[in-house]
Amino acid sequence: xxxxxPDIARLIVRSxxxxxxxxxxxxxxxxxxxxxxxxxxxxxxxxxxxxxxxxMMEGLRSRFGLDLxxxxxxxxxxxxILRFDLGYSARFNTPVIDLILQRVPGTLILMLSAMAIxxxxxxxxxxxxxxxxxxxxxRVIAVVTQLFxxxxxxxxxxxxxxxxxxxxxxxxxxxxxxxxxxxxxxxxLLIRLKYMVLPATxxxxxxxxxxxxxxxxxxxxxxxxxxxxxxxxxxLSQFKVMTGHVLRNALLPVTxxxxxxxxxxxxGAVVIETVYAWPGLGRLAYEAVMARDFSVLLGVLLLSSxxxxxxxxxxDVIQAFIDPRIELK
Amino acid sequence: MKPAVEKILDVRDLSxxxxxxxxxxxxxxxxxxxxxxxxxxxxxxxxxLTALALMRLLPEVARIxxxxxxxxxxxxxxxxxxEMRKVRGSDIGMIFQEPMTSLNPVLTVGRQISEVLRxxxxxxxxLAMARSVELLDLVRIPExxxxxxEYPHQLSGGMxxxxxxxxxxxxxxxxxxxxxxxxxxxxTIQAQVLELIDNLCRDLSxxxxxxxxxxxxxxxxxxxxxxxxxGRKVEEADPETLFSRPxxxxxxxLLGASPRMAAGISYRDQALVEIPGSIASATMATGCRFAPxxxxxxxxxxxxxxxxxEPAAGHRVACPIVVRRGA
Ligand SMILES: Nc1ncnc2c1ncn2[C@@H]1O[C@H](COP(=O)(O)OP(=O)(O)OP(=O)(O)O)[C@@H](O)[C@H]1O
Ligand SMILES: [Mg+2]
Numbered sequence: 001x002x003x004x005x006p007d008i009a010r011l012i013v014r015s016x017x018x019x020x021x022x023x024x025x026x027x028x029x030x031x032x033x034x035x036x037x038x039x040x041x042x043x044x045x046x047x048x049x050x051x052x053x054x055x056m057m058e059g060l061r062s063r064f065g066l067d068l069x070x071x072x073x074x075x076x077x078x079x080x081i082l083r084f085d086l087g088y089s090a091r092f093n094t095p096v097i098d099l100i101l102q103r104v105p106g107t108l109i110l111m112l113s114a115m116a117i118x119x120x121x122x123x124x125x126x127x128x129x130x131x132x133x134x135x136x137x138x139r140v141i142a143v144v145t146q147l148f149x150x151x152x153x154x155x156x157x158x159x160x161x162x163x164x165x166x167x168x169x170x171x172x173x174x175x176x177x178x179x180x181x182x183x184x185x186x187x188x189l190l191i192r193l194k195y196m197v198l199p200a201t202x203x204x205x206x207x208x209x210x211x212x213x214x215x216x217x218x219x220x221x222x223x224x225x226x227x228x229x230x231x232x233x234x235x236l237s238q239f240k241v242m243t244g245h246v247l248r249n250a251l252l253p254v255t256x257x258x259x260x261x262x263x264x265x266x267x268g269a270v271v272i273e274t275v276y277a278w279p280g281l282g283r284l285a286y287e288a289v290m291a292r293d294f295s296v297l298l299g300v301l302l303l304s305s306x307x308x309x310x311x312x313x314x315x316d317v318i319q320a321f322i323d324p325r326i327e328l329k
Numbered sequence: 330m331k332p333a334v335e336k337i338l339d340v341r342d343l344s345x346x347x348x349x350x351x352x353x354x355x356x357x358x359x360x361x362x363x364x365x366x367x368x369x370x371x372x373x374x375x376x377x378l379t380a381l382a383l384m385r386l387l388p389e390v391a392r393i394x395x396x397x398x399x400x401x402x403x404x405x406x407x408x409x410x411x412e413m414r415k416v417r418g419s420d421i422g423m424i425f426q427e428p429m430t431s432l433n434p435v436l437t438v439g440r441q442i443s444e445v446l447r448x449x450x451x452x453x454x455x456l457a458m459a460r461s462v463e464l465l466d467l468v469r470i471p472e473x474x475x476x477x478x479e480y481p482h483q484l485s486g487g488m489x490x491x492x493x494x495x496x497x498x499x500x501x502x503x504x505x506x507x508x509x510x511x512x513x514x515x516x517t518i519q520a521q522v523l524e525l526i527d528n529l530c531r532d533l534s535x536x537x538x539x540x541x542x543x544x545x546x547x548x549x550x551x552x553x554x555x556x557x558x559x560g561r562k563v564e565e566a567d568p569e570t571l572f573s574r575p576x577x578x579x580x581x582x583l584l585g586a587s588p589r590m591a592a593g594i595s596y597r598d599q600a601l602v603e604i605p606g607s608i609a610s611a612t613m614a615t616g617c618r619f620a621p622x623x624x625x626x627x628x629x630x631x632x633x634x635x636x637x638x639e640p641a642a643g644h645r646v647a648c649p650i651v652v653r654r655g656a
Contacts, residue, residue: 226430232386233425234445234496235418244444248435323435324480 008317015313019306026305027081027298031074034294040066041090041292064090064295077298086302087295091288096299099284104303106176107280110273111265113200118207119258123251125208126215127242133220141212148209153268157202157275164198171198174277199276203268207261211254218250225249252323259315263308337362337503337536338383339399343406345378345387345560346394352378353560355396355634360504365530365537367547367568369583370557373608376540379557380506382406383538384423385413401503419449422497426509428489432481438465438492439477442499449500464495468525487518494525501533508540523550544584548572553643556580559608559618562637566644576646579604579619617648625650 042060046052061067065076080087086096125145129138148156165173176195222228223246231245270282277283281300288296320326338360345353353375360366368376381387383398383405398405401420408416417423425431433441442464443457452460458477465473468491481489490510497505507526511519527550530537539551547554548568556564556577564577575581582604606622616631617623623630627650635647646652 226425226427227433229386230425230431230493230496231433231444233384233417233423235414235416235448236444237414240448245433245436249433252435324437325434325482 004320008320011316011320012313015309015316019309022309023302023305027078027302028074030298030301031077032070034297035070037289037292039292041294042066044290044292045090060090064088077295081302086299089288089293089296091291091293091296096296099296100281100299100303103279103281103284106278107266107269107273107282109196110199110203110269110278110280111262113196114203114207114265114269115258115262117200118204118211119254121204122208122211123215123247123254125212127219127247127250129212129216130219130223133216138216145209145212148205149213151205153202153206154271154275156205157198157272160198160202161275171195174199174275176279199272199278202275203265203272206268207258207265210257210261214254214257215250218253219246222246222250248322252319255315255319255322259312259319262311262315266304266307335362336360336399337401338538339397340379340383341397341399343379343382343396343398344394345375345382345391347391351394351560352391353382356557356560356562357396357637358555358562358565360536360538362503363530363534363536364552365527365539365550367551367554368538368540368557369542369544369547369554371542371583371608373559374557375560376557377508380423380508380538380540383506384417384421385410386417415449418445418497418502419500420502421504421506422500422502424490424493424497424505424507424510426512428486428493428513431493432489434481437478437480438484442477442492442496445496445499460499461495464499465492467498467529468492468495470495486514487522490514490518490522491525494522494529498529498533498535502535504536504538505530506538506540509542510539511546512541512543519546526550544572556583561618562645562647563619564644564646564648570641570644574644576640576644576651577619577648578623578625578651582622 040061041064042057045060046057058067065073068076077087086100088094089096089099092099125141129141132138161173164171172195177192228241228245231241236244266282269280270285272278273280273282274286281304285297285300288294288300336359340359341357343353343356344351352373356375356379358366358368368379370376378387378391381391382393383400385393385405385408387393393406396406400416403412403416405413405416432438439458439461442461443452443454446452446457446460447454450457462473462477465476470476470488470491476484476488481492484492490513494510505526510526511522514522523546526537526539529535539546541547551568553567554565554571555562556571556579558579564571564575564580571580572584575584585604604622610621615634617626617635620626620630625648630650635649637645637647638649638652639645640652
């Protein structure tokens with residue numbers, strides 16, 4: 001394993017180089033795409049104030065640089081990005097970078113806990129199904145996972161709210177914590193967890209279904225391999241054969257898929273954050289679209305693409321660590 | 330036969346059942362301490378199932394349908410799964426045919442050898458690793474210190490089979506079952522691996538059940554041979570006797586069909602003889618399974634299962650006709 005560290009360092013450096021043009025293309029494409037939407041920030045601000053003269057509109061536009069020719073706007077924007085300046089939000093009256101940094105932790109926590117939940121439950125359920133493959137416990141679970149697989153996340157979210165928050169009153173309907181209460185220590189953590197359960201679960205259920213199905217198929221395949229027979233011939237218990245040999249191999253495709261999903265999870269988070277009023281990047285993006293606040297939106301998109309690229313790289317590295325056959329080329 | 334020679338494995342009337350038929354029926358043989366017993370027979374004759382039954386690792390569709398296998402005073406066929414786990418890898422080691430797929434691709438060879446030492450001998454991680462290096466050295470893998478940290482895909486087929494052997498003999502088993510250990514290897518490597526098994530069995534005074542369909546291998550390495558046909562034992566003898574005076578028509582056919590001969594006889598210049606028909610014809614409920622393909626077959630052959638006769642000391646054959654004719 002130690003022998004692979006230089007390879008991994010090289011992989012990271014090379015990927016960083018490859019990421020630069022990718023991100024640039026994403027930025028430019030998004031920049032033009034957003035201009036296709038009717039209206040701009042000045043329109044929205046004017047509409048909300050209910051009264052605006054042409055001069056005021058002109059003033060707003062020139063303050064945000066919206067009156068310049070589009071290519072010049074792009075040039076200005078890219079120039080700022082090069083200086084790590086994401087611009088200024090017309091809507092929130094705050095530097096974009098501050099807005100984003102404020103929201104990043106919320107989204108990351110939501111994404112990662114959803115990922116953790118879906119992996120843990122999905123793998124456990126899939127392994128259980130594989131153990132009973134073809135018999136009734138497997139079939140019953142297959143029906144349930146099929147359901148999670150086909151229901152849209154927002155609908156699951158709403159139903160969970162109706163049941164656990166409105167009916168049973170076990171959990172809050174939304175938000176990320178009680179208002180006006182200082183949260184600290186263990187009890188604070190528990191309260192935060194309570195707010196996270198429903199959004200994370202709604203986001204996770206689809207992926208639970210995906211990982212359960214994949215794990216089931218993958219475990220069934222791995223169980224039939226010759227090395228499993230070898231492991232049993234060594235006198236290992238069924239449990240050790242399962243954890244040390246079958247799962248070690250069966251989970252390789254699951255980690256690959258989970259890596260690919262992290263990007264998609266970011267998209268799912270937008271919907272879930274809106275349903276649960278969860279203060280994250282997704283909601284920020286949604287608000288920015290409604291306000292035609294393009295610099296915020298571009299900032300969110302830029303950051304998302306960086307996150308996705310970084311996560312994919314991380315997945316490659318993890319894969320290299322758990323599967324020695326993967327060549328780091 | 331000297332009664333002093335102790336049988337370490339005594340298989341009696343072992344039958345293995347699948348859904349619709351019995352691929353192994355009433356098989357009896359024994360293995361003496363330190364001896365190499367070859368189990369030969371064409372594909373589908375039930376050699377692998379027999380080996381797996383002894384390890385109690387039969388595929389789910391198969392089960393032991395009768396008989397016993399007494400190994401060091403215990404019947405393997407009726408041990409509990411927990412007791413059986415203590416036997417596997419510790420008292421009986423097993424090597425499989427496919428070295429390319431029989432090792433776990435994501436674990437280092439050291440880790441895989443260590444595992445067996447840790448469960449059976451209770452060694453800690455470090456000691457088990459040190460012992461794994463010694464074992465790699467024992468099976469003559471060069472640079473064991475380095476190799477112990479490598480993964481199976483970094484080793485050649487022959488090396489992997491050596492690793493399998495190291496794993497199988499790690500706890501000095503009394504019995505090693507080798508199911509076609511060299512079939513997947515090229516010829517020069519085959520000889521090296523077999524020689525290694527032979528040396529180890531001498532050094533560790535370990536008995537070996539060597540499953541093969543290569544009669545050259547039998548002549549060179551086996552002390553005794555059991556010839557199987559469609560799940561039955563048709564003949565048993567030491568290799569010299571078997572090659573010079575084969576009795577059963579099937580064995581004769583096999584020898585005629587083999588290009589390489591031991592015991593100084595060479596059939597090399599002769600055309601290969603094919604035994605007409607196929608093992609698929611052996612579907613009848615009673616009678617000699619080989620009868621449909623046999624030149625000497627008489628109506629009585631199909632009437633009842635042939636008895637195992639012993640026309641000469643240590644030479645058994647399941648064919649009354651050849652014995653009657655005085656062969
Ligand atoms: N998992 C299984 N399911 C169904 N039938 C099986 C299974 N394993 C073996 N058999 C059948 O049992 C019979 C004996 O098989 P076995 O593998 O023991 O033969 P073998 O003598 O080892 O042959 P080979 O030389 O090809 O390895 C064959 O007819 C085979 O089709
Ligand atoms: Mg076989």
